[in-house]
Amino acid sequence: MTTTIELTLLGTAGGPGGHLHRAGIASLVTVGGRRILVDAGVAVVQQLAHAGCAVGDVDTVLLTHLHDDHTAGLPALMTFRHTMRGRPLTVIGPPGTAALRDGILAYLRTNTAIRGREGSLPDPATLLAAREVEPGVVMADAAVTVTAVENTHYALTSFDGAHRSYALRFDSGGRSIVFTGDTGESPAVTRLAAGADILVSEMVTEADAAAVPAPVRAHMRAEHLSPTQVGRMAAAARVRTVVLSHYTDAGPDDLAAIAREFSGEIIAGEDLMRL
Template sequence: MPTDPESRPAVPSRRRLLQGGAVATGAAAAAALAPAAAAHAAGPASGGRWPLGKGRFRTRLVLLGTAGGPVPNADRFGISTALVVGDRTYLFDAGRGSVSQYVRAGLEFKRLRGMFVTHLHADHTADLFQYLLLGLVSPDGDALVPPIDLYGPGRAGALPPQWGKPRPTPNVNPDNPTPGLKDLFADSLDGFAYHFNILGREANMPDPSKFLRIHEIDVSGTGANPIDDLAPKMAPIKLFSDGTITVETILVSHGLVFPAFAYRVTTPDGVVVFSGDTGYNENLIAFSRGADVLVHEAVSVGYYKDKGSDEAFIKHLEEGHTDVVKVGEVAARAGVGTLVLSHLGPARSDMVSDREWRKGARTHFKGDLVVGRDLMNIGVRHHRHHNH
């Protein structure tokens, strides 16, 4: 398994990194995978390229961060996954450390063509604006190329009743207490105006407002609402197609959060589904049917119960997330080829080991299984589906 990225020496430059160095971590991680999944994983060649051929994949997943929750830890960075298809890269969520991990993985900003956000919890968005903040200029010529499509939640519209024991609820930004993706970027641009305006004069930084096409996903036709029907049964919503991939989405049930999305991506080499944060629900099972790879969040409810966590937190885990045993059931019912466990909670391996994660998922799922680790590369290919 890869060593903790935070413990590695600092990388002198992005150019040097892209010429080799840290990209070897993906190969090391792949070699450590269980035999059932080893055929799907391989490390990139030097320079971050993935030529076709034995052990190489035109389409691959790069697990930039695999931690669940807004709690920093030494084992894993925040949840973020890159999907690389040929010379194009697409990002799904951007938690803590996503930008640094993107560079460490040997990925190039100029290849980034789309970004997709499952929901607006900070552990999924902490680095989202940083791609714009840090990716516009570069001494080695690797900078973002507009336009980049960004998809995610709009304004929720209302706050739901509170869970847990009665206590004062903070009311942040009372004029707009449920901001959406466009608000997040507009307010962040305003807050960093001095940075952008100064660098526009010192370094000829381009206008940051021209780089992203932000699309807030319209769920008005689904019958959903933010109070008592957050993820009704629904047909997938078609979002995006660029001639390389197509992306669809559905609502999933993530506690009090609205809207919360899963994404299904059809590539030339197979179908990948990202669960986002979700409780066990039929929407996601139907949505994942026959996928070649399912990247699914996983929590260990038993661990937190054994530690005596309070009732409200356990309710949050049981209703807003999916215990690892149930994750295996989701994958089995959907008949997916490979299950990748990510967004792990707890994220520290001294709390729940990879062996324990694997054992829990194996209760129901007998297909290829990967316990996610940061900077792991997983090749995507069409899978011969079986009834797991």
């Protein structure tokens, strides 16, 4: 029996702050009866509910990197899961993930002290585990294999290994889904995406770069992908479909710029889209 793998775009907005029509960046991969969350941006709990997934149904969280727009929804997910007596949750991510776990546990202390009076609550430390991983296979079972490579989101800043940013590839039953994560141009990500059915790619336009404070513009242009770069990566990797996520807007000119480089299917991702 072939395992099916399904992608739900929970939130497609990138960057800090709220967005009127998009939730923060988060995706749900459903495979072999497991529900795996990729990143956990703002409003992830609400978006899971819209997708028909309770907070306790999430099996594992994979973080591409630890920028706040990718992690801000994780404390809410964990505290509600704890209050509802959910099962243990494992968060897998780059170096720094364990410190993030410790911060979430500190956040939970006050709520635990109050709600614990209403009835016994388990020690939250027993319900949240963190596993820091290096590039390579980061998860594997009979249903799915997940592989990570380091991308170029931190190309302008050297953290001496203290912080890293990953792209992720899911392989299951002959189908593959790749998440670029936040990245600039990256041969490693192109190789990871080779032959993928779906490439979930971030995108930053010139309008996006112009809208941020001047000190951030170099980061926006060097450590994110332009529409043309998205198209070139997709073409070089020979993927079947590009799905845009972690973007502000995809106007006709942006989609045309991708299409000039890439002849496959291009989808401007929207919240709660299933693929």
